[in-house]
Structure formats: structure tokens, C-alpha cells
Amino acid sequence: MPTYAIGDLQGCHAEFVALLDTLSFDPRRDRLWLAGDLVNRGPGSLDCLREVHALGDAASVVLGNHDLHLLAVARGAVSAKRSDTLAAILEAPDRSSLLDWLQAQPLWVDDGSASDRRTLMVHAGLLPVWSLSQAHERAREVEAVLRSEGAGAFLDVMHGNAPERWQDDLEGNDRLRAIVNAFTRMRFVAADGTLDFKAKEGLDSAPGGYAPWFTYPRQDDPRIVFGHWAALQGQIPGARVRAEALDTGCVWGGTLTALDLDLDLDSGRRISVPCRAPQ
Numbered sequence: 279m280p281t282y283a284i285g286d287l288q289g290c291h292a293e294f295v296a297l298l299d300t301l302s303f304d305p306r307r308d309r310l311w312l313a314g315d316l317v318n319r320g321p322g323s324l325d326c327l328r329e330v331h332a333l334g335d336a337a338s339v340v341l342g343n344h345d346l347h348l349l350a351v352a353r354g355a356v357s358a359k360r361s362d363t364l365a366a367i368l369e370a371p372d373r374s375s376l377l378d379w380l381q382a383q384p385l386w387v388d389d390g391s392a393s394d395r396r397t398l399m400v401h402a403g404l405l406p407v408w409s410l411s412q413a414h415e416r417a418r419e420v421e422a423v424l425r426s427e428g429a430g431a432f433l434d435v436m437h438g439n440a441p442e443r444w445q446d447d448l449e450g451n452d453r454l455r456a457i458v459n460a461f462t463r464m465r466f467v468a469a470d471g472t473l474d475f476k477a478k479e480g481l482d483s484a485p486g487g488y489a490p491w492f493t494y495p496r497q498d499d500p501r502i503v504f505g506h507w508a509a510l511q512g513q514i515p516g517a518r519v520r521a522e523a524l525d526t527g528c529v530w531g532g533t534l535t536a537l538d539l540d541l542d543l544d545s546g547r548r549i550s551v552p553c554r555a556p557q
């Protein structure tokens with residue numbers, strides 16, 4: 279029963295089907311972890327959502343920034359951007375069941391062990407100033423709100439960069455937004471936990487005083503599976519944590535990548551399929 283982790287689908291449905299085929303994936307036997315951003319930018323967002331939803335318990339998903347953006351657009355909290363490819367989902371007859379399911383997905387998935395060396399998946403990364411248990415608790419805070427009657431009120435004000443620096447005494451929507459931004463939008467971070475939201479390209483685009491989140495050493499030693507940062511092309515030079523970058527930029531003309539999680543970190547067993555139709 280292999281478990282495969284796959285990076286950002288972003289509506290690349292044809293490639294997703296091709297990758298599952300290459301893996302000979304069988305939902306009765308195998309398991310799938312999906313690192314978030316199932317939708318947007320690519321042409322097959324509705325099909326991706328339906329396909330993953332239909333996998334049921336065979337798939338574990340974390341929410342990415344584009345998934346959360348879809349939830350906010352769907353309730354009219356923000357307008358769709360010109361580059362969004364979400365219209366088919368918003369007009370679909372099964373829109374409600376798909377969006378309800380999406381909104382119930384977590385920010386954090388792990389292998390169920392309590393160990394400091396557990397394998398976990400988040401969309402963007404793990405904020406270096408948080409311990410493993412703090413990060414897990416904070417993910418649970420947001421997940422509880424998204425599954426509550428207060429979800430809409432938070433989605434209405436979720437977008438935004440402030441507060442950029444995490445502080446333990448943050449409260450209310452500022453606290454929730456800071457948690458969402460750390461888990462789903464982080465790339466470069468300052469040593470005090472301040473996030474940068476401008477730089478999106480490769481490692482040489484780091485603003486002064488900021489470094490990739492995975493270059494800060496941690497006291498604990500989890501194996502962190504993440505997506506989000508396409509320009510890394512799956513590489514994390516200088517990493518000081520055990521991490522696996524899985525967004526290999528399919529929607530940008532790169533590849534869609536799966537990692538066999540049951541093998542050792544150093545085994546490097548990745549399976550990729552090429553983008554079929556660059557955006």
C-alpha cells in the first residue's frame with residue numbers, strides 16, 4: 279500500500295490523470311497526499327476537484343492559497359482575478375458539495391505518529407519560529423474556524439498581508455490571517471518570523487534580511503512535504519530541515535511530480551509527468 283505525495287495540481291487535470299496512471303494508482307490499495315492548490319491558473323480545475331473528491335479516504339489534502347481564494351471568491355468576499363480559472367467550478371451543479379468538502383480540508387496532514395521526526399504535509403512550509411506542536415495547534419485553530427458557522431466571517435477578511443510578523447498574543451482575524459499566510463503563502467522569512475510577500479521567484483530573489491523558510495534550523499526534525507513554490511523546481515539547496523519540495527511548476531510548463539513517501543528521504547524516488555499544454 280504505497281503512499282504518494284503530489285505537488286500543486288492547479289487545474290492540471292490531464293497531467294494528474296497521466297501521473298496516477300504512471301503510478302498504477304489504485305484507490306482501494308494506495309494512498310495519496312496532495313500538497314494543496316488543487317485549483318486555479320490551469321484549465322481543469324473543476325475536473326481536479328471532482329477527481330480528488332471522488333477519491334474519498336484514499337486522498338489526504340491540505341489547503342493552499344488558491345483553494346482558500348476559491349472559497350473566498352465563491353462567497354463574494356473578493357472578486358475573481360483576471361488570471362483566475364475558477365468560473366467552471368462556480369457554475370457547476372455540484373458546486374456546493376465540492377466547496378463544502380474543500381472548506382473542510384485541513385492545513386496540516388501527518389503520518390499519525392507523535393514523533394518529532396514525523397512526516398507531515400503543509401502547502402507552503404513550517405514557520406521557523408513555531409515548534410512542531412505550536413504549528414500543529416495553530417493549524418487546528420484555523421481548521422476549526424473554517425468548519426464552524428464563523429467561517430464566512432473569516433473568509434470575508436482573510437485576504438491581506440498584515441500582520442506580517444507572528445506574535446503569540448495575536449487574536450481574532452489577525453491571528454487567523456497570520457496562520458493562514460504562514461501555512462499557505464510563505465517563501466522568504468526573516469529571523470524574527472516576519473514573512474515577505476513580494477518575492478516569488480527563485481532563491482536569488484531573496485529580499486535583504488530574509489531567507490527561505492527551510493534554511494532555518496529547527497529543534498525538532500520532521501520530514502516536511504510542501505508545494506507552493508514553483509520556481510524552486512523541486513530543489514532546496516541550503517536546506518537545514520528535512521523537506522521535500524513538490525511543486526515542480528506543471529501549470530507553468532514544468533512537470534507534475536509524485537514522491538513515494540514510504541521510501542527513505544534520500545532515496546530520491548520521484549515520478550514526474552510533463553506539462554501537456556503550458557499556460
Ligand SMILES: Nc1ncnc2c1ncn2[C@@H]1O[C@H](COP(=O)(O)OP(=O)(O)OP(=O)(O)OP(=O)(O)OC[C@H]2O[C@@H](n3cnc4c(N)ncnc43)[C@H](O)[C@@H]2O)[C@@H](O)[C@H]1O
Nearest residue numbers: 343344346347436437438439478479506507508509527530
Ligand atoms: N490571506 C491572503 N492574502 C492574500 N491573498 C491570498 C490570501 N489567501 C489566499 N490568497 C490568494 O492567493 C492567490 C495567489 O496569490 P498570488 O500572490 O497571485 O500568487 P503567488 O504568490 O504567485 O502564488 P502561486 O501559488 O500562484 O505561486 P507559484 O509558485 O505557482 O508562482 C509564483 C511565480 O513563480 C514563477 N515561476 C513559476 N515557475 C518558475 C520557474 N521555473 N522559474 C522561475 N519562476 C517561476 C511564476 O512566473 C509566478 O510568477 C491569489 O489568488 C490570492 O487571492
